[in-house]
Amino acid sequence: MTDQLEIADITSLNALAAGTNRKNPRIVAAGLGGKLMGTADMVKITAEQITEDSMESLAEKDAREAKKYATVKHISEKPWTLTNFYDHINWLNAVLVVALPAYGLYQAVKYPPPWQTVVLGFVLYVFSGVSITAGYHRLFSHRAYDAVVPVKIFFAFFGAGAIEGSIKWWGHSHRIHHRYTDTARDPYDARRGFWYSHMGWMLTKSNPKNRARADIHDLTADPVVVFQHRYYLVIMIVAAYVFPTIVAGLFWGDYWGGFIYAGLMKTFVIQQATFCVNSLAHWIGVQPFDDRRTPRDHVLTAFVTFGEGYHNFHHEFPSDYRNALKWYQFDPTKVVIWVLSKLGLAWNLKTFSQNAIEQGLIQQQQKKLNRMKSKLQWGISVENLPVWSREEFNEKAKQDGLIIISGIIHNVKKFIKEHPGGQALVRASLGKDATKAFNGAVYAHSNAAHNLLASMRVAVIRDGNVDANTFDLQQQFLDKEKIN
Amino acid sequence: MTDQLEIADITSLNALAAGTNRKNPRIVAAGLGGKLMGTADMVKITAEQITEDSMESLAEKDAREAKKYATVKHISEKPWTLTNFYDHINWLNAVLVVALPAYGLYQAVKYPPPWQTVVLGFVLYVFSGVSITAGYHRLFSHRAYDAVVPVKIFFAFFGAGAIEGSIKWWGHSHRIHHRYTDTARDPYDARRGFWYSHMGWMLTKSNPKNRARADIHDLTADPVVVFQHRYYLVIMIVAAYVFPTIVAGLFWGDYWGGFIYAGLMKTFVIQQATFCVNSLAHWIGVQPFDDRRTPRDHVLTAFVTFGEGYHNFHHEFPSDYRNALKWYQFDPTKVVIWVLSKLGLAWNLKTFSQNAIEQGLIQQQQKKLNRMKSKLQWGISVENLPVWSREEFNEKAKQDGLIIISGIIHNVKKFIKEHPGGQALVRASLGKDATKAFNGAVYAHSNAAHNLLASMRVAVIRDGNVDANTFDLQQQFLDKEKIN
Numbered sequence: 012m013t014d015q016l017e018i019a020d021i022t023s024l025n026a027l028a029a030g031t032n033r034k035n036p037r038i039v040a041a042g043l044g045g046k047l048m049g050t051a052d053m054v055k056i057t058a059e060q061i062t063e064d065s066m067e068s069l070a071e072k073d074a075r076e077a078k079k080y081a082t083v084k085h086i087s088e089k090p091w092t093l094t095n096f097y098d099h100i101n102w103l104n105a106v107l108v109v110a111l112p113a114y115g116l117y118q119a120v121k122y123p124p125p126w127q128t129v130v131l132g133f134v135l136y137v138f139s140g141v142s143i144t145a146g147y148h149r150l151f152s153h154r155a156y157d158a159v160v161p162v163k164i165f166f167a168f169f170g171a172g173a174i175e176g177s178i179k180w181w182g183h184s185h186r187i188h189h190r191y192t193d194t195a196r197d198p199y200d201a202r203r204g205f206w207y208s209h210m211g212w213m214l215t216k217s218n219p220k221n222r223a224r225a226d227i228h229d230l231t232a233d234p235v236v237v238f239q240h241r242y243y244l245v246i247m248i249v250a251a252y253v254f255p256t257i258v259a260g261l262f263w264g265d266y267w268g269g270f271i272y273a274g275l276m277k278t279f280v281i282q283q284a285t286f287c288v289n290s291l292a293h294w295i296g297v298q299p300f301d302d303r304r305t306p307r308d309h310v311l312t313a314f315v316t317f318g319e320g321y322h323n324f325h326h327e328f329p330s331d332y333r334n335a336l337k338w339y340q341f342d343p344t345k346v347v348i349w350v351l352s353k354l355g356l357a358w359n360l361k362t363f364s365q366n367a368i369e370q371g372l373i374q375q376q377q378k379k380l381n382r383m384k385s386k387l388q389w390g391i392s393v394e395n396l397p398v399w400s401r402e403e404f405n406e407k408a409k410q411d412g413l414i415i416i417s418g419i420i421h422n423v424k425k426f427i428k429e430h431p432g433g434q435a436l437v438r439a440s441l442g443k444d445a446t447k448a449f450n451g452a453v454y455a456h457s458n459a460a461h462n463l464l465a466s467m468r469v470a471v472i473r474d475g476n477v478d479a480n481t482f483d484l485q486q487q488f489l490d491k492e493k494i495n
Numbered sequence: 496m497t498d499q500l501e502i503a504d505i506t507s508l509n510a511l512a513a514g515t516n517r518k519n520p521r522i523v524a525a526g527l528g529g530k531l532m533g534t535a536d537m538v539k540i541t542a543e544q545i546t547e548d549s550m551e552s553l554a555e556k557d558a559r560e561a562k563k564y565a566t567v568k569h570i571s572e573k574p575w576t577l578t579n580f581y582d583h584i585n586w587l588n589a590v591l592v593v594a595l596p597a598y599g600l601y602q603a604v605k606y607p608p609p610w611q612t613v614v615l616g617f618v619l620y621v622f623s624g625v626s627i628t629a630g631y632h633r634l635f636s637h638r639a640y641d642a643v644v645p646v647k648i649f650f651a652f653f654g655a656g657a658i659e660g661s662i663k664w665w666g667h668s669h670r671i672h673h674r675y676t677d678t679a680r681d682p683y684d685a686r687r688g689f690w691y692s693h694m695g696w697m698l699t700k701s702n703p704k705n706r707a708r709a710d711i712h713d714l715t716a717d718p719v720v721v722f723q724h725r726y727y728l729v730i731m732i733v734a735a736y737v738f739p740t741i742v743a744g745l746f747w748g749d750y751w752g753g754f755i756y757a758g759l760m761k762t763f764v765i766q767q768a769t770f771c772v773n774s775l776a777h778w779i780g781v782q783p784f785d786d787r788r789t790p791r792d793h794v795l796t797a798f799v800t801f802g803e804g805y806h807n808f809h810h811e812f813p814s815d816y817r818n819a820l821k822w823y824q825f826d827p828t829k830v831v832i833w834v835l836s837k838l839g840l841a842w843n844l845k846t847f848s849q850n851a852i853e854q855g856l857i858q859q860q861q862k863k864l865n866r867m868k869s870k871l872q873w874g875i876s877v878e879n880l881p882v883w884s885r886e887e888f889n890e891k892a893k894q895d896g897l898i899i900i901s902g903i904i905h906n907v908k909k910f911i912k913e914h915p916g917g918q919a920l921v922r923a924s925l926g927k928d929a930t931k932a933f934n935g936a937v938y939a940h941s942n943a944a945h946n947l948l949a950s951m952r953v954a955v956i957r958d959g960n961v962d963a964n965t966f967d968l969q970q971q972f973l974d975k976e977k978i979n
């Protein structure tokens with residue numbers, strides 16, 4: 012009774028993590044805002060479903076949905092054919108990330124813009140890009156710092172202009188991505204290939220049985236987020252297209268160029284750039300912190316994504332406001348946040364301790380090392396060697412070419428002629444205990460020699476003070492005897 | 496009795512290693528050849544001394560010499576003064592490696608040579624250089640391969656032209672260098688600084704109490720080596736000066752240029768280049784195999800020394816005919832040996848196995864990693880934690896913010912607000928065993944999270960299935976439950 016520990020209840024914890032245990036259930040997908048960007052199916056949920064959810068764990072729900080889709084196949088599980096391809100595609104997203112950009116590209120080629128329009132396009136590209144990385148991602152999704160309301164409004168407005176969905180929808184998907192990285196529940200599951208994680212996931216319909224949820228009660232409590240979500244469609248159109256068209260038109264009379272370059276083209280570039288965080292950042296680069304999953308660090312990704320390219324670090328330390336640690340690594344988003352904090356517009360910048368970061372590096376290196384170690388021959392381990400008596404040893408020693416070092420009997424017969432220190436010394440040690448001679452009294456052998464020695468193990472000698480770690484033994488010996 | 500193992504006799508082994516146990520004692524330093532290059536004091540030995548040596552170990556000899564020099568100070572132990580500097584200096588070497596090269600330099604500046612002389616100088620520079628590296632060093636000192644007599648004669652002749660002593664003397668010193676690297680017995684002891692290991696050791700007199708010996712019976716058994724040693728002075732003068740003077744004179748009438756450039760200057764450059772193996776190669780670069788001693792790998796040293804720059808590797812695997820392993824590393828000496836073997840002029844090229852080489856790399860990396868590990872905080876180790884009963888835990892849990900994971904009680908109070916997964920989940924786990932939730936049932940935490948967790952350890956719970964390695968535990972858990 013008293014011995015029985017209270018175990019944390021997974022079902023209710025999962026409901027908590029999903030934010031489904033609230034009196035006032037949130038509606039993740041409200042109106043068109045929630046449908047945008049294609050994972051609507053994965054986040055669309057009604058008040059009834061939420062109340063239902065609170066009663067059951069995700070595991071149970073999975074089981075139920077798996078059962079349902081055993082008879083009824085979801086469209087995503089059916090092969091693409093000429094007659095059903097229409098159903099596979101998420102047409103709204105196809106228009107927003109393929110058709111409109113393609114139209115913009117076509118018009119852009121035909122229309123050479125004045126330089127002011129190019130500058131405007133670039134400025135808005137930076138505004139929208141930073142709003143996604145410093146705003147949508149590090150501020151709202153990961154709460155890596157706090158910021159004043161005007162900054163949040165800036166991010167909400169120009170972030171909407173990137174046409175990547177509302178903060179609420181984006182943050183929810185992104186938290187699911189972190190929680191379920193590289194699983195069926197990961198919206199941008201990188202295991203399904205570059206193309207799927209880049210755009211495929213939003214251009215096709217996803218399987219509702221993989222629906223996942225994350226706690227976003229902090230987002231639903233933020234008026235800026237709620238407002239942007241509610242009026243997302245309008246804000247998006249204004250920020251992405253109307254605003255640049257008007258600015259270019261009013262100031263230098265280039266309405267058309269403003270629409271094409273600072274509107275369509277800017278959005279196109281920003282979309283492709285930030286999509287790279289889900290594709291490229293899970294595809295190319297190194298894994299200094301953890302290689303169990305796909306996130307990777309690469310300077311190229313960092314250049315394309317305003318510094319979100321140190322993604323292996325980011326998945327390990329998601330709430331750190333930095334993505335790159337070294338001064339020579341490219342992370343302008345970090346710099347923006349840092350400058351905001353110096354201006355008093357941001358505070359509470361979160362970092363993981365240097366200790367925690369180095370621990371991560373070291374553990375990953377240890378893992379790599381262990382993997383390399385396991386590929387090599389290290390000699391028969393001492394536990395697996397037979398035990399010989401002195402008599403047995405004496406009997407065979409001279410003829411078989413046996414030497415004892417550290418209580419272990421070694422067959423050096425084939426090695427005698429190869430010995431870099433000459434044959435004579437080894438011959439003179441046959442049938443004897445050469446521990447001291449080998450470890451410094453005659454010559455303090457290199458690591459290489461110790462490894463070679465281990466490959467010659469035959470048996471251990473009874474009552475022999477066996478020690479397989481001849482390296483450390485040598486060091487102790489040298490330290491004690493002050494040889495050399 | 497039978498329990499007593501026969502221990503290898505160190506005294507006689509040392510005599511063996513020194514080659515002093517032979518019926519027919521060798522005279523290391525015969526005539527002027529043995530005096531050249533300055534360590535004459537360290538190798539000069541008479542037949543009487545050798546017979547004496549055979550009777551006593553080096554340790555005993557050291558003790559005796561130490562005793563002797565407790566009263567009588569050897570010149571090398573006295574400070575340099577205006578009245579005794581003459582005695583400190585090894586004048587023969589000073590002439591051979593300082594005065595003659597300086598004279599050559601002075602004449603060279605005044606005399607612009609025809610191009611044929613420059614070419615001759617360069618060719619002889621390569622011949623002499625390779626004779627030292629492929630011949631003196633890898634063939635004779637380390638027996639890294641075998642070669643036909645004409646090749647040996649080539650090395651003996653052009654090697655003598657480098658003016659670095661006879662093969663016998665050079666090989667003996669070099670073996671001592673490998674056997675006693677970075678000790679007082681090391682002739683070029685790199686611990687005494689760049690300058691000492693480069694030239695200082697040969698320009699000053701060395702302390703006889705540090706005299707060391709190595710087994711060179713294979714060298715004294717080689718007629719080429721013996722012949723070169725006996726007639727060293729003549730061969731040296733012919734190879735270094737006479738030969739180039741005559742070639743340049745007879746073929747294009749440039750006796751003087753041949754002497755200055757292909758004689759004095761060539762020798763000067765070769766000397767400085769090969770001296771770098773003792774200085775530069777123990778000074779700059781990385782230590783991928785072993786960092787207990789000074790040898791280092793550096794491409795610069797390799798360029799200067801015909802490929803002897805991967806010296807950390809070389810000290811670890813001295814009898815490997817290669818110094819560099821990778822194709823992009825500069826080791827022309829290795830290529831020369833390889834080509835000789837393809838021509839049938841060399842054979843039995845020795846290499847250490849890839850396994851042995853990788854073992855060395857991995858061990859050194861492990862050492863570095865352990866060093867880094869020991870600098871970080873890893874949380875209180877489980878053995879040092881107090882043991883609490885369930886009652887104790889229950890009493891304090893809620894108030895103090897305690898959570899059990901893997902049988903270990905953690906104080907998460909200060910962390911609740913920092914938790915990247917939100918406060919709610921941690922709060923709901925207070926006072927409970929959250930092992931499953933933490934390890935995947937709710938969220939499979941990163942390495943970073945596990946490390947953070949370890950920093951919050953307070954106690955272990957009685958009968959609690961304690962496991963400090965929460966990483967592996969998580970993996971087992973995930974594998975078993977097939978979560979995600």
Ligand code: HEM
Nearest residue numbers: 431432436440445448453454456457460463464670673811
């Ligand atoms: C039986 C197993 C042995 C193995 C595998 C072994 C291996 C080696 C290796 C790999 C070297 C090259 C230098 C180095 O890597 O440190 C070496 C050098 C040497 N060994 Fe051994 N050795 C063995 C036994 C002995 C014994 C029993 C003695 C002395 C009684 C001895 C004396 C020496 C000496 C003096 C050198 C230095 C040679 C030089 O650098 O010129 N070895 N040995």
Ligand code: HEM
Nearest residue numbers: 186189327915916920924929932937938940941944947948
């Ligand atoms: C008590 C010690 C705990 C520590 C030190 C800790 C640490 C962390 C850290 C560092 C992260 C960031 C992501 C990562 O590094 O994996 C994280 C995320 C998370 N944690 Fe914990 N955690 C603790 C307890 C818990 C508990 C008890 C639960 C669940 C009951 C939980 C659920 C989560 C979830 C769901 C996330 C994902 C958040 C997201 O990525 O959006 N954590 N935790």
Ligand SMILES: [Fe+2]
Nearest residue numbers: 288289306322
């Ligand atoms: Fe990611």
Ligand SMILES: [Fe+2]
Nearest residue numbers: 185189325329
């Ligand atoms: Fe993220």
Ligand SMILES: [Fe+2]
Nearest residue numbers: 772773790806
């Ligand atoms: Fe060396």
Ligand SMILES: [Fe+2]
Nearest residue numbers: 669673809813
């Ligand atoms: Fe060497």
